[in-house]
Structure formats: C-alpha cells, structure tokens
Amino acid sequence: MANRGNDYTEVELMASIASRILEDGKSVFVGTGLPVVATVLAQRTHAPNILIMYEAGGIGPQCPVIPVSVGDSRTFYQGIAASSMHDVMSALQSGFVDYGFLGAAQIDMFGNINTTVIGDYERPKVRLPGSGGANDVGSLCYRNIIIMKQDENRFVNKLDFLTTPGYLTGPEAREKAGLPENTGPYRVITQLGVYGFDDETKRMILISMHPRVNLDDIKNNCGFQLIIPENVKTSEVPTEKELKILREIDPTGIVLGKS
C-alpha cells in the first residue's frame, strides 16, 4: 500500500479510519465537525453511493467540499432533497438510518456520551452546547460511530452528564428504557485507537491501535476498565489518495487544521 509514513496528522488519521467504517449503499446521519470530513471522504473513495443525511434537511448531497455547518446550503448541493428537520428526524425514528456519526466531549465504558456540561450541572465548569441532534442519533440509528479525542478526562468512569445513550448500564438496558431494538454505539475512534463494544457485556473493547501507540498509552488515557483482547491489530494509516482528497474537501482547514 502506498503509505506516506509520518506525513499525516492525527486528525487526518482519525478521519481516514472513520471513513472506512462507512459502507457504500447505506445511509448515514452526520454530525458537525470531523464526522462531516470522514463522510465526504468515504463518498469520494469507497462509498460513492452512500446516502448522506443532515439534520436540517439536506439529503444525498454530492458536494466536493465539506459544509461549514450541518445546515449550510452545501448539505444539499447536488442533493436529492432539501427538506426539513422533521423529515430527517422522522426517517431516523422510523428506521431508515444505518449509521450515525457524532463527536463527544466525554464517553464511558458503555458508549454513553456527554456534550452538555463539564462539572456540576447547576454551576458548570464548562457549559457545552448540549444534545443538538446527538441524543436523537444515539437513540435511533442502528450503528452509531463516535469520533473524539481520548484522554483520562474524556474516557471516564462516570460522565458528568449523560446526554446521549450508549448501552446505558449494560446488556438490554436500552431495550428496557424503551429505545428501539438493534441500535447503539458501534465504533469509537480516537487519536490512539479504534474501539468497539463486546457483544455480551456491551463494554468497550479495543479493536486496533494506531501506529506508534502502545498498550500503556491506551490504558493511561482511559479512566475505565477497557476490554483488551489478546491480539490487537495496528490501524491502517491514510493512503496518499485519501490524504490528497482530505485536503481538497477541507480547503480552509476549518476541521483538519484543528487537532
């Protein structure tokens, strides 16, 4: 494979890994930030027929660059519909959305996420934006992908606020709460590795580590007990083609320029 060794950033690595999880011919509900970049990259590489949905009503765009906002006119550029939030959220609730794609400030071992407050709710240390469409996606799409930065303040044993449901307290907790069946978090991608969820316990499990990352890095940047299987693969790095496309779809570096 034509790799470029060190010549990629952490964010480019995360975007390319995330993009490869998406499947051609499936639908994806895309949140703001890195998810947009990874989705547009997937569309420009292995998934040209991926059905992209944005919450403000943009459906099926074929835009060569990323939208700046998930309500921006580029979310329906050369699209199949510019409809409404009610339309897209209803499609999500009635089971038309395969993948969800979100960012997060904190995550726990069951893939529950926080984007509301850091610290005490009444007097927060940091007030974050809140759910946005995250709770809707996390509740209703079949496979939710979360892309975020990892350290022990973000991979936490207890969230400061549970904004969006993962597997809640473990096996069958989602169904018990009333959430639709066969839904939940699927992958978590960070600057260190890729994680999934154990079928039996619904706890987070390490799937692959990025190049030059070792198990200590993974453990030291995680505040809960991860499941670590015997043989952990090394994540595949971005190809030259992916890197070239990444830089084309975010020409101003509004996402990729940040890390």
Place this chain on the structure above:
Amino acid sequence: MDIIAEGQGKLVGYRDPDETRRWNLENKSRKLEDKRMSAREAVCQFVNSGDFIASGGFGHVRVSMAIVYELIRQQKQGLTMAGKTAVHDIDLLVASGCVDKVEAAYSFGHELRGLSSASRRAVQTGKCKVLSEISNAGYQWRFLAGMMGIPFIPSRILLGTDTFRKSSAKTVRCPFTKKTLTLIPSCNPDVGIIHVHRCDKYGNAQIDGALIEDFELSRASRRLLVTTEEIVPNSRIRREPWRTSIPFYYVDAVVEAPYGAHPCQMPLQYFFDEEHISEWLNLSKNDYGVKKYLDKYVYSVETLDQYLKLIGGQRKLKRLQRIEKAVGRNLVA
C-alpha cells in the same frame, strides 16, 4: 396512560391547546392585509420583555439578524429563548443581556468555529439560566405539536438519559405497544422570528433550500415576525403557490431586510461572513469586547446602509455572494 417518569426541567413556551385556539381566533387575521413595517416597529409592537422567543434557521444559517439587532437596540429584557441550534443569535442576545433564560437543545456553541465565549460565560457565572434540556428532534417536535394544536407528541428519544431528566418531557407506558414512550410537550412561542428569501406584503413567504424547522415554528408561533430579502408582488406567489412555505395568516409583520441574515449564510444568496464572525468571537472573549462590538455594530447603527458599510460595503457583499454561488469551486471564505 400512567406516567413512568417526569423530567425536572422547566416547561417553557407551553400553552393549553384550547388557549392557543382562542388566541388564534382572536388575534390572527384571516384577511389579506398589508403588514409591511420596519424592524423597529415590528419589535416595538410585537415583542415584550419577558417573552419566550424562537428564531428560525439553523446555527449560522438563514437567521433573522435584522430582528436580533433590533431586540438588542430596544434593550428588551428577561427574554427566554429556544436554544434550538441557536448559535450567533442566542450568543448576541445573551451577551447583550436581552436573553437570560434558555431551553437548550444546542446553544453556546458556534459549531466548527468553537464555543461561544460570551453566552458560555453567562451560563457559567449564573447570569443566564438553562431552564431545561432537550434534543434537536425534541425541539422540532415541540413545534410540531404546537402547530397541530395538540398538547404533546409521542417519540422514542431522550429515554434513559440525563437529557430526559433535565427536560420537560414525560415517559408513559404506550397504550398500543406497551413499551416506554416519551411525550414531548408542545411549544407555542410568544414570538417567532424567521428570515426568508421572498415574501409579499401580506406575509406569504417563500424559503429556498432546506426548511429546517421553520414550517412548524412559523405555524406554532403566537406572533410571527418575517424578515425578507425582498418583497415581491402577490402575483408572484400565486404563480407558484406550491412554493409558499409560510402562508400570510400566520404572519404578523413583514420587514424588508436585504442581507438581513448577515453575518449568517442566506442559502443560495450569500455565504457566512467568516471575517465578521471571527471579529465577534475574538471580541466576545471579555465583557469589554462585547460592549465594543455592540456599540460598533448595533447601538450606533441606525440604518441598513450604515450597517452594510460598516461590515465592508458592496465589495464584501459581492464576495459573499460569489462564494455562496461558487459551490464546488475552491471555497475559501
């Protein structure tokens, strides 16, 4: 239906559907009437301190900044705002002290541009209160129930989370499926504020591009202020009635406001003014900067021409139009 659990968040913008019917009977005219007025008159006549307001569009997209600036200029106080992916509008309204209570789905952030320093600071110091939490679909469906004239809408969101715990929703056992269901309360804001591409003098409005949640918000609002890029003859509306997003009987004021969404994007017309948004984000890092920004762009501005000159005049506007229309090219703002 037995209630299983109730969110502790404050129920805001809720009206008994019979009260809404009475309001609509007594206050919403079914006559074609010329509703044109200035932003100043519209805000003066229809917005009261303490009102619950909701602004259309999404984030930095198709927001009626013309009305937002006017609310600040008239120093409306004690407003509660729907934080339904409210970004630049709510940031300015909180920073200026007009809004001090929010129901938050997405607020205090600027999407990719980062967090809103000014409104975040206001929440962290207790100057602005978050009354309740909800999600985007939840807010959208509050307006849907509001426009339908029903007290709530059932859904499958918020379940099992703190977002529910801090919301004004309730869960019940569904009488049909026997599963747990979330009831999202309806919302009828005192004032809705929506910016559109074109509108006739009666209030028949067309929106190009995604409607976002403005179909529902426009119909759920007790008072609706529409600002428009241009006022068109009624014959233009009648030529393509299928393009009417908001019919006149929902509308209380029609305000002609070209570039009325600046610095936000007007889909298919002009792009985000990133330079201006950055200026705000930089200045709003402290209270002195907030004051400086508001003095320069809001309090000391009396006419639209004055504002447009301040933000860079025709040259800037042409550039924003060019970028918006050049999707697919190299889109450096």
